[in-house]
Amino acid sequence: MSSDISYTTEEIAKLLKISKLTVYDLIKKGELPSYRVGKQMRVDASDLEAYKQRAKTAAAPEPRAEAVQPPRSYPASSPSAGRPIVITGHDIGLDILAKHMESHVPGVRPLRSFVGSLDSLISMYRGESDIVSTHLLDGDSGEYNLPYIRALLVGSSYVVVNLLTRNAGFYVRKGNPFKLEQWSDLSLQGLRLVNREKGSGARVLLDEQLRLHGIRPERLNGYDHIQTNHLGVATKVASGEADVGVGIEKAASIVGQIDFVPLIRERYDLVMLKTPDNEAWIRSVLHILRSDAFKRELQAISGYDLTRTGEILFET
Numbered sequence: 001m002s003s004d005i006s007y008t009t010e011e012i013a014k015l016l017k018i019s020k021l022t023v024y025d026l027i028k029k030g031e032l033p034s035y036r037v038g039k040q041m042r043v044d045a046s047d048l049e050a051y052k053q054r055a056k057t058a059a060a061p062e063p064r065a066e067a068v069q070p071p072r073s074y075p076a077s078s079p080s081a082g083r084p085i086v087i088t089g090h091d092i093g094l095d096i097l098a099k100h101m102e103s104h105v106p107g108v109r110p111l112r113s114f115v116g117s118l119d120s121l122i123s124m125y126r127g128e129s130d131i132v133s134t135h136l137l138d139g140d141s142g143e144y145n146l147p148y149i150r151a152l153l154v155g156s157s158y159v160v161v162n163l164l165t166r167n168a169g170f171y172v173r174k175g176n177p178f179k180l181e182q183w184s185d186l187s188l189q190g191l192r193l194v195n196r197e198k199g200s201g202a203r204v205l206l207d208e209q210l211r212l213h214g215i216r217p218e219r220l221n222g223y224d225h226i227q228t229n230h231l232g233v234a235t236k237v238a239s240g241e242a243d244v245g246v247g248i249e250k251a252a253s254i255v256g257q258i259d260f261v262p263l264i265r266e267r268y269d270l271v272m273l274k275t276p277d278n279e280a281w282i283r284s285v286l287h288i289l290r291s292d293a294f295k296r297e298l299q300a301i302s303g304y305d306l307t308r309t310g311e312i313l314f315e316t
Helices: 009-016 020-028 045-057 092-104 117-125 146-152 183-187 201-212 230-238 249-255 279-290 292-299
Strands: 006-008 035-037 040-044 083-088 108-113 131-134 158-173 193-196 244-248 258-273 312-315
Touching: 006 009, 006 045, 009 020, 009 040, 009 045, 009 108, 020 083, 040 045, 083 092, 083 117, 092 108, 092 158, 092 279, 092 292, 117 131, 117 146, 117 201, 117 258, 146 158, 146 312, 158 230, 158 249, 158 279, 183 201, 193 201, 193 230, 201 244, 201 258, 230 244, 230 249, 230 258, 244 249, 249 258, 258 279, 279 292
Parallel strands: 083 108, 083 131, 193 244
Antiparallel strands: 006 040, 035 040, 131 258, 158 244, 158 258, 158 312
């Protein structure tokens, strides 16, 4: 029955051929009823169908993604609704940030979008997100994030602030039977890899290391064996379906039954566009990131270095 079916905002955007920003606006204005399941917004199929019928009756053409032009403004709304602030990325630190924003930043309503680092920056360029997280290594310079941010956000005014630093490396089977200790070991015969999706920070890290070490991706057994998050990669190694995957230390400790080989310290940063509409809540977010309460929650999670948390790394 259609009453048992619900859709995510991403699925609604694809079905209506509009941007996620437009979906959020429809939800905010009350034209598309929604509810939250965990950190995700969902819309019942019956409510989607009712919206489509109203749109047809009004003879109003459905908005298309290319009609959405950043920067954007939002009409006044009740304090309980608030302006939607879209936060992208997978790390649990972002969920903690969203919770603090919900409690301490009036007039905004944080919404989580679980997409990879490169896709997050592209969504910001398109005007579809407000706070994006990124951990993208530039292999030639050894620098994290800023080379990609400068290239993708050309002409934009933004601020880059550190959220945390964490270990990235190999997930390997217990006892590390292949004795994997460095990136060049990925060329060993018989090794089965499990990979991340294109656009994720872990996939960029792997591809950059393969390029730097002269290893052709097509030589790797399992290069096209894709998982969409760190836990998925770690689980495939734990189950014996793969011998190695690239990810962060935290996921290894959650999954267990595997070993972790640290290879690099990666900087996990946030990017926020600077516009007159955003200035007030950006100040509030910076205050949260630097607060003792926020850092205490992050410190409870093993594997995080908070030395630079809340530090502005670059500002246009």
